[in-house]
Amino acid sequence: MSTINKNATVPAPREGGHTGPLLEVKDLHVEFHTRDGVAKAVNGVNYSVDAGETLAVLGESGSGKSVTAQAIMGILDMPPGKIPQGEILFRGEDMLKMSDEERRKIRGRKIAMIFQDALSSLNPVLSVGYQLGEMFRVHQGLSKKDAKTRAIELMDKVKIPAAKARVSDYPHQFSGGMRQRIMIAMALALEPELIIADEPTTALDVTVQAQVMDLLAELQREYNMGLILITHDLGVVADVADKIAVMYAGRIVEQAPVHELYARPAHPYTRGLLDSIPRLDQKGQELYAIKGLPPNLLKVPTGCAFNPRCPKATDLCRTDIPALVPVTEQDGSDLPGRKSACHFWKETIHG
Amino acid sequence: MGRYVARRLLQMIPVFFGTTLLIFLMVHSLPGDPVLAMFGDKGADPATLAAKRHELGLDKSLPEQYFVYMRDMILHLDFGDQIRNGRPVTEVLGDAFPITLQLAALAFVFELTFGLALGIIGGLRAGRLADNAILLFTLLIMSIPVFVLGYIIKMVFAFNLGWISPNVSTVPQWDELIAPAVVLGGLSLAYVARLTRTSMAENLRSDYMRTAVAKGLPKRRIIGVHLMRNSMIPVVTLLGTDLGALMGGAVVTEQIFNIKGIGGIIAESISRREGTTLVGLVTILVLVYLVTSLLIDLLYAVLDPRIRYA
Incomplete structure (x- = not known):
């Protein structure tokens, strides 16, 4: 006689006696060796995410935010990519020292990723049911039939109408918002501990953006997942994130709890980003834009990488790279979680 | 899908007639005479040649020849005979x-x-x-x-x-x-x-x-x-x-x-x-x-x- 093990259907408890943050990136460097030289895409990034916490990583194209995520995920193209130094600790274990097979088992099961363009990120010739079910078949050894049942459940979970009827449809038969829901469902399939969302709403229109972000936030709460939200959209961040890291030229230039950053930026770059959000009360006036272009990663400016575009730059900024230092109140009292990499953070935040 | 296949099959009909007609015309526009060639260097008297041509249907007009050829092919699956040795083309094929x-x-x-x-x-x-x-x-x-x-x-x-x-x-x-x-x-x-x-x-x-x-x-x-x-x-x-x-x-x-x-x-x-x-x-x-x-x-x-x- 066989007994059914009821525990098997209950989500496995989050194992391990590790107490620190869920994910910790320490002094991560990533460079790309190209024909024109070495492009330093990430230059010493530190950040951490706890279970249930949302970290938003903000920055323009080429600031290294996606590359950092790809390094965490282990999907960096190597070569030309290279990680010369740094650590990526997942539950206290350095993933960069793991074998390929160990890392593969973490991917999808413990750390999952949502990509920007769901149409090109889903395989065009396989049905969505197949692509969702693949997670269960590969990681949990489920049969084709069971995997399909689970795929339908997942599609229901991310609120795709008529999931049962649409499970055999192909990605091009879904609308943009629905496709992004499928991407989310795929990332959630095995209830990972950490989700990295790389500009999940950039390719969507504004109303759908809000729906998708709400869904993501809701599911994150339900599963108590850590979430790294990579975006260049400050509007998306405000409602969802707990803390923000602003990246520029492969470095974090400012770190802060979300609302404090909006209220009092401590870096001229963050200030520039906030000022370039269109505002209704300034209708008719010219929209502010940060002058210049993002730096060429083959030839990052000396000193602070932002100095050629910074309205407050001095000679000091052109020679010395500012360290990411804790920011304090005017009277010297702590501002927990706030850091800035500007020589003149005092003037910027309190000025 | 069924309709697509049906349409494609129907499209084959004009293609079939077009290509056969083209090949037919091209062969007939080639210089040389198959009947004359049968007799080699010695040649034959004009009456024998004419009789042979009539036997093979080569004395008819070109459209008529094409019509007869297609009729036999479609209705009787008869592709005609080889001129030289009289073997049916279907057999050769x-x-x-x-x-x-x-x-x-x-x-x-x-x-x-x-x-x-x-x-x-x-x-x-x-x-x-x-x-x-x-x-x-x-x-x-x-x-x-x-x-x-x-x-x-x-x-x-x-x-x-x-x-x-x-x-x-x-x-x-x-x-x-x-x-x-x-x-x-x-x-x-x-x-x-x-x-x-x-x-x-x-x-x-x-x-x-x-x-x-x-x-x-x-x-x-x-x-x-x-x-x-x-x-x-x-x-x-x-x-x-x-x-x-x-x-x-x-x-x-x-x-x-x-x-x-x-x-x-x-x-x-x-x-x-x-x-x-x-x-x-x-x-x-x-x-x-x-x-x-x-x-x-x-x-x-x-x-x-x-x-x-x-």
Whole structure:
């Protein structure tokens, strides 16, 4: 006689006696060796995410935010990519020292990723049911039939109408918002501990953006997942994130709890980003834009990488790279979680 | 899908008539007279020639000849008789077609297995040594004309090494056809290898491949399922059109190895102005082309769900 093990259907408890943050990136460097030289895409990034916490990583194209995520995920193209130094600790274990097979088992099961363009990120010739079910078949050894049942459940979970009827449809038969829901469902399939969302709403229109972000936030709460939200959209961040890291030229230039950053930026770059959000009360006036272009990663400016575009730059900024230092109140009292990499953070935040 | 197939089948009718008419006209516009040729150098008196022409129906007007020919072909499956020896063309075809089919099948298997294998190796190692070696090798094959390659292979393996016999027997054995199949399939092999390689190398960089890696799938599955399904779509198209070309295009190869297939008969018929034989053979080849291209188009829709036939 066989007994059914009821525990098997209950989500496995989050194992391990590790107490620190869920994910910790320490002094991560990533460079790309190209024909024109070495492009330093990430230059010493530190950040951490706890279970249930949302970290938003903000920055323009080429600031290294996606590359950092790809390094965490282990999907960096190597070569030309290279990680010369740094650590990526997942539950206290350095993933960069793991074998390929160990890392593969973490991917999808413990750390999952949502990509920007769901149409090109889903395989065009396989049905969505197949692509969702693949997670269960590969990681949990489920049969084709069971995997399909689970795929339908997942599609229901991310609120795709008529999931049962649409499970055999192909990605091009879904609308943009629905496709992004499928991407989310795929990332959630095995209830990972950490989700990295790389500009999940950039390719969507504004109303759908809000729906998708709400869904993501809701599911994150339900599963108590850590979430790294990579975006260049400050509007998306405000409602969802707990803390923000602003990246520029492969470095974090400012770190802060979300609302404090909006209220009092401590870096001229963050200030520039906030000022370039269109505002209704300034209708008719010219929209502010940060002058210049993002730096060429083959030839990052000396000193602070932002100095050629910074309205407050001095000679000091052109020679010395500012360290990411804790920011304090005017009277010297702590501002927990706030850091800035500007020589003149005092003037910027309190000025 | 059913409607699409029906439409395609209906489209075959005008194509069928168009091609047969074209071939018919082309054969008749060739200089030379098949009846005169029958009698060789001695010639014959005009009355005998006229009687023979009347017997074969060659004294009728061209449209009438075409009409009679098509009527017999469609209603009675009668492709006419060969002028020279009076053998029914269907019988000639019945002898030659299986041999050509055998040769084409072998050449197809050869180009499919080796072309795909080389293409996959090259595509997965794009830019590295193995890839460059494959590119160079295929370029070499593509730049050698078939008759040169054929004679080289015949020379080396038949005359120098004595591994194969230089000519294939009248009813060929499979092993005798290996060398001709290599010659016949060589060029297509190079194209298949290059197309597979490019298609795979391109798809390797696609976003869905990155997703497949991020899902934590094992490498075999990423390549076997996600990459191959997408990369094979253009290759299947090429292979499909090639199947027809292998049958009709074996003229040179069949000559070199003295194979009594369709290619040889086509060449022979042209030089003897055997209009009926030629039209019959080409009609069969046209039908083969039409059917294979339909099958390939249907297979295409199976491989790529984005293509839908209404």
